[in-house]
Structure formats: structure tokens, C-alpha cells
Amino acid sequence: MTNIFAVILAAGQGTRMKSKLYKVLHPVCGKPMVEHVVDHIQSVNVDRIVTVVGHGAELVKETLGEKSEYVLQAEQLGTAHAIQQAEPILGKLEGTTLVVCGDTPLIRPETMQALFEHHAKQNAKATILTAVAENPTGYGRVLRDTDGKVAQIVEQKDATEQQKLVTEINTGTYCFDNKALFEALKLVNNHNAQGEYYLPDVIEILQQQGEIVSAFVTDSFDETLGVNDRFALSQAEQLMRARINEKHMRNGVTIINPATTHISTDAVIGRDTVLQPGVMIEGATVIGEDCIIGPNSHIVASKIGDRTTIHSSVVLNSTVGSETAVGPFAHLRPNSTLGDHVKIGNFVEVKKSVLGDHTKVSHLSYIGDAEVGNNVNIGCGSITVNYDGRNKFKTTIEDNVFVGCNSNLVAPVTIGAGSFIAAGSTITKEVPADAFAIARARQENKLDYVSKLYLK
Structure with missing residues (x-):
């Protein structure tokens, strides 16, 4: 015709x-x-x-x-x-x-x-x-x-x-x-x-x-069904959601609870991936094979590699490699890229950053406007200090760096390959390769001083 x-x-x-x-x-x-x-x-x-x-x-x-x-x-x-x-x-x-x-x-x-x-x-x-x-x-x-x-x-x-x-x-x-x-x-x-x-x-x-x-x-x-009011809109949503979920399940995706799983019409999901209850996948998201998308995860317009776990986390307009773990309770903000075998742990936020293969940010850290190399360990509570109140600046962390807990990396700054940042440091200058950097006040103990604080 x-x-x-x-x-x-x-x-x-x-x-x-x-x-x-x-x-x-x-x-x-x-x-x-x-x-x-x-x-x-x-x-x-x-x-x-x-x-x-x-x-x-x-x-x-x-x-x-x-x-x-x-x-x-x-x-x-x-x-x-x-x-x-x-x-x-x-x-x-x-x-x-x-x-x-x-x-x-x-x-x-x-x-x-x-x-x-x-x-x-x-x-x-x-x-x-x-x-x-x-x-x-x-x-x-x-x-x-x-x-x-x-x-x-x-x-x-x-x-x-x-x-x-x-x-x-x-x-x-x-x-x-x-x-x-x-x-x-x-x-x-x-x-x-x-x-x-x-x-x-x-x-x-x-x-x-x-x-x-x-x-x-x-x-x-x-x-x-013609949608003329909010009730009909909810009916259309329910019917289309069921249609989309059925398509993915018949293509080899496991959906534990279809009634609570929301997948956009443009999403692509590989075989043997498991979607647990409460998952919401929006936009043109692509998820690889053998992944586990944990409860209440929210993924928008992102690409997820094979054999990756997203556990109770938010991933927005980002790319996550294969055999990588995100969460629980992590937040990947737009334009973040994670390599393979990366670990992003609980209460970690990543924004507009690239993290290389085998890098770990295990808990309670903020990585923003950063380029992080391979095999880097970023300790608990560490922050890339990217904003001075007016402008954003970049932090560069090269391969094989160890960043101790509660470190502040004040951008713009470069941390050289193989270097070591002592816990509790505030780094404001370049750290050369293979160097040990410590930037914190010397501890001083004032004996019998506490009682004086409560004297009238």
C-alpha cells in the first residue's frame, strides 16, 4: 500500500x-x-x-x-x-x-x-x-x-x-x-x-x-482507551506498564513484582537481569545482562553494563560499567561515568565525574567535578571541594591513589599517581606522584581543662 x-x-x-x-x-x-x-x-x-x-x-x-x-x-x-x-x-x-x-x-x-x-x-x-x-x-x-x-x-x-x-x-x-x-x-x-x-x-x-x-x-x-481525566490517565498508565513489563519478562528479564515496577517505553534491558520491587526506569535507559537492580532504585536515561548491581540508589543521565556495584543509598547525578569493577557505597554522591576501573568510594563521600583514575581508594567522608561560592573547579586524582578518611581535596588540585593522603587532611596544593601528603593541625592535649569550661 x-x-x-x-x-x-x-x-x-x-x-x-x-x-x-x-x-x-x-x-x-x-x-x-x-x-x-x-x-x-x-x-x-x-x-x-x-x-x-x-x-x-x-x-x-x-x-x-x-x-x-x-x-x-x-x-x-x-x-x-x-x-x-x-x-x-x-x-x-x-x-x-x-x-x-x-x-x-x-x-x-x-x-x-x-x-x-x-x-x-x-x-x-x-x-x-x-x-x-x-x-x-x-x-x-x-x-x-x-x-x-x-x-x-x-x-x-x-x-x-x-x-x-x-x-x-x-x-x-x-x-x-x-x-x-x-x-x-x-x-x-x-x-x-x-x-x-x-x-x-x-x-x-x-x-x-x-x-x-x-x-x-x-x-x-x-x-x-481515550484519556479524558485523571482516572483514565491512571488506567492508561497501568495498562501500558503491564504491557511493557510483559514484553521484558518474555524477553528474559525477571521482574519480581510487576505491579510496583515502572519501565519506560524506550528502555532496553538484557537477559537474566533482575528487577526487584519498586524499581523505576525512565527515559532511553540501557541495562545490560545479568544485572541486579535492587529495591526502590530509580534510573533515568542511563547506561548500565553487564553483571552490575544498583542497590536502592538513584542514577541520573550517567554511565555505569560492567561488574560494578552502586549503593545502597547512593546518588549518581548527571554526567557521571563509572568504569568496570567500581564500587560506590552507601550514602555516596557522584556528580559530573569520571571514575576509572577498580576504583572504590565505599561510603559517605562526595565526588563532584572530578576525574579519578584506576584503582583509587577514597576513604569514608572524603570530599572533592569543587565550589567556591561562584565557580566550579576540577579535581584530578591519578591512578593508584589512596585517600584517607575525612579528607578534603580543595579544587583545582591534582593528586599524583600512587600518592597517599593521610586521613583528616585538607589538601590545597598539588601532591606529586608517590608522595605522602598530610595537612592537618598538630594534636595538642590540655590536661584538666574540661572542668574549667563549666566554671561560672
């Missing part, structure tokens, strides 16, 4: 969300709803995507970027009116057009592809994606004639009590012959309870013209 187009309806304000954020930009599993829709459409090789924007137009454009073309529906007069705004781009083209709402993030690419194929096989001018709902309240009903063919779509507010008993619903997703769509749109009127121009009226117009109108029933009502 050639010349396939898509129009995404994303102009509504979404007042039922009761939010300052434009409805289609609310995230589901870490990605805005409308971006899910666009990504799914792209995966079925659509030639052109046009998004109809209105409220929050600039934010939608900023989110989707060059993934789509855009038209503005300045006044929201209904779904048919919204599609008409795309006429200058698509109106004269031959092909098939998919129409989908920007608040339906769960529709699978496979369902879209099946809809296209059914539409072509039936040689239809229009094909409706329908579903059977246990509770169809709020949805347009698909009415069929005695031969099972689509006769009409009736909106909830215009339906009779008998029509409201129908459980086959219009999901709001369609395939159209592109030219037939834009010709029929010219005939749509707003003689209905809402005074709007309804896209489903195109179906009746095409039928009156003797054209073939078909319907493709998806076997999953859940994936057609």
Missing part, C-alpha cells in the same frame, strides 16, 4: 483533566500521550503525519518536533472541523488516511496495520475501528443493519435509549480514502445536540453516496 497519511486530533483543551498542562502532553509511562501515538504511527511507515493543534500548540510542536507537520484549529468546532484544517496539506493527495486521537496512547502499531489491511481488503472508502465495551457509556454507538453492515454512528448525547444498549462502540480511529474524506467533510453540518461538526457524520454521508463503509473490530477494548 502506498501513500498512507495520518491525521492526529490534538486540539482539544481537555478541561476534565483539570490541569495547567495541555491534555495530550500528560505523560504515560514517562512519555507524553501524543508522542506515543506519533511513535506508533511512525512504526507502520506512514508517509506523512499531520497533527491538528489548538490549545497549547507551541508546546505540542516542541514535544513532537519534526516527527509531524502541524495545522492549527483556532476554534474548536468539532472533529470534522479539525480534520478540515489539514486540507491544505492533504486534501488533493491520493491515498489512505488514518485518523486517530492524540489522547489514545495504547493503540498498538499492530492494530493500526491490521486496520489498514482490512480497509484495503474491503475496498472501502471508510473503515471504523470499533470495540466491544462492557460499559459503553460516553462512547458513540456503532449501529449495524440486518446484514451486519455499518449503518450509522450515533453519539451518546444524540442516542435513543434503545441505541444506548448497543455495546459496539466507535473508538474514534478511522481509515479513509483521502480524497473521499475531504469531499465528504464539505457536507457535514452541525445539526446536533452539541452544535459541532462531527467526523462520524462522514460515515453516513459516504453511505448515502453508495460507498463501502466497513468496520474492523479490535479484540482489545483496553487499547482503545
Whole structure:
């Protein structure tokens, strides 16, 4: 099939969300709803995507970027009116057009592809994606004639009590012959309870013209869910999270408690990795094989090597090597890079630093704006003092250095290879290679002095 187009309806304000954020930009599993829709459409090789924007137009454009073309529906007069705004781009083209709402993030690419194929096989001018709902309240009903063919779509507010008993619903997703769509749109009127121009009226117009109108029933009502309020948003989140988790488990990842595990749609996780309860993985994170991601760990847009353990820790926009251990209760802030066989222990914070292979920062330390070599040991409570109140400075620690407990390395400073920093030192000058550096006040004991402190 050639010349396939898509129009995404994303102009509504979404007042039922009761939010300052434009409805289609609310995230589901870490990605805005409308971006899910666009990504799914792209995966079925659509030639052109046009998004109809209105409220929050600039934010939608900023989110989707060059993934789509855009038209503005300045006044929201209904779904048919919204599609008409795309006429200058698509109106004269031959092909098939998919129409989908920007608040339906769960529709699978496979369902879209099946809809296209059914539409072509039936040689239809229009094909409706329908579903059977246990509770169809709020949805347009698909009415069929005695031969099972689509006769009409009736909106909830215009339906009779008998029509409201129908459980086959219009999901709001369609395939159209592109030219037939834009010709029929010219005939749509707003003689209905809402005074709007309804896209489903195109179906009746095409039928009156003797054209073939078909319907493709998806076997999953859940994936057609439209998100109109916060409750539906939570349902979409739950359904997509379950879908993502199932995909990873079937690909060889162990998820101990899927109900408490959140994984973004863009994450890649290797086989035999174990995710323990409460794990949250966001963004385009890549995790290798045979890793253990411990309870309540939070990983964002990071790369984790093979056979690495992240235990109850936060990793943000960073890279962690293979056979490395992080945590518990460690914090890797953005732009941190850990080599292989590295140990970052409890209550250690690393920020914008590189740590070489076999280096250890075992507990209660801060490493910021530093370049740390291989096989370095940084003792408990040590700090790279990188900030003077106005500017950040770099600390360089070369290979095979031992930094004693409670040391302050005041940047900018270089610690030479193989050197040794005595515990409790405040280092402000370069330490040469293989040197022993000690920088602390000489201890002095004042005998029998304590009692004097409490004298009046």
C-alpha cells in the first residue's frame, strides 16, 4: 500500500483533566500521550503525519518536533472541523488516511496495520475501528443493519435509549480514502445536540453516496482507551506498564513484582537481569545482562553494563560499567561515568565525574567535578571541594591513589599517581606522584581543662 497519511486530533483543551498542562502532553509511562501515538504511527511507515493543534500548540510542536507537520484549529468546532484544517496539506493527495486521537496512547502499531489491511481488503472508502465495551457509556454507538453492515454512528448525547444498549462502540480511529474524506467533510453540518461538526457524520454521508463503509473490530477494548481525566490517565498508565513489563519478562528479564515496577517505553534491558520491587526506569535507559537492580532504585536515561548491581540508589543521565556495584543509598547525578569493577557505597554522591576501573568510594563521600583514575581508594567522608561560592573547579586524582578518611581535596588540585593522603587532611596544593601528603593541625592535649569550661 502506498501513500498512507495520518491525521492526529490534538486540539482539544481537555478541561476534565483539570490541569495547567495541555491534555495530550500528560505523560504515560514517562512519555507524553501524543508522542506515543506519533511513535506508533511512525512504526507502520506512514508517509506523512499531520497533527491538528489548538490549545497549547507551541508546546505540542516542541514535544513532537519534526516527527509531524502541524495545522492549527483556532476554534474548536468539532472533529470534522479539525480534520478540515489539514486540507491544505492533504486534501488533493491520493491515498489512505488514518485518523486517530492524540489522547489514545495504547493503540498498538499492530492494530493500526491490521486496520489498514482490512480497509484495503474491503475496498472501502471508510473503515471504523470499533470495540466491544462492557460499559459503553460516553462512547458513540456503532449501529449495524440486518446484514451486519455499518449503518450509522450515533453519539451518546444524540442516542435513543434503545441505541444506548448497543455495546459496539466507535473508538474514534478511522481509515479513509483521502480524497473521499475531504469531499465528504464539505457536507457535514452541525445539526446536533452539541452544535459541532462531527467526523462520524462522514460515515453516513459516504453511505448515502453508495460507498463501502466497513468496520474492523479490535479484540482489545483496553487499547482503545481515550484519556479524558485523571482516572483514565491512571488506567492508561497501568495498562501500558503491564504491557511493557510483559514484553521484558518474555524477553528474559525477571521482574519480581510487576505491579510496583515502572519501565519506560524506550528502555532496553538484557537477559537474566533482575528487577526487584519498586524499581523505576525512565527515559532511553540501557541495562545490560545479568544485572541486579535492587529495591526502590530509580534510573533515568542511563547506561548500565553487564553483571552490575544498583542497590536502592538513584542514577541520573550517567554511565555505569560492567561488574560494578552502586549503593545502597547512593546518588549518581548527571554526567557521571563509572568504569568496570567500581564500587560506590552507601550514602555516596557522584556528580559530573569520571571514575576509572577498580576504583572504590565505599561510603559517605562526595565526588563532584572530578576525574579519578584506576584503582583509587577514597576513604569514608572524603570530599572533592569543587565550589567556591561562584565557580566550579576540577579535581584530578591519578591512578593508584589512596585517600584517607575525612579528607578534603580543595579544587583545582591534582593528586599524583600512587600518592597517599593521610586521613583528616585538607589538601590545597598539588601532591606529586608517590608522595605522602598530610595537612592537618598538630594534636595538642590540655590536661584538666574540661572542668574549667563549666566554671561560672
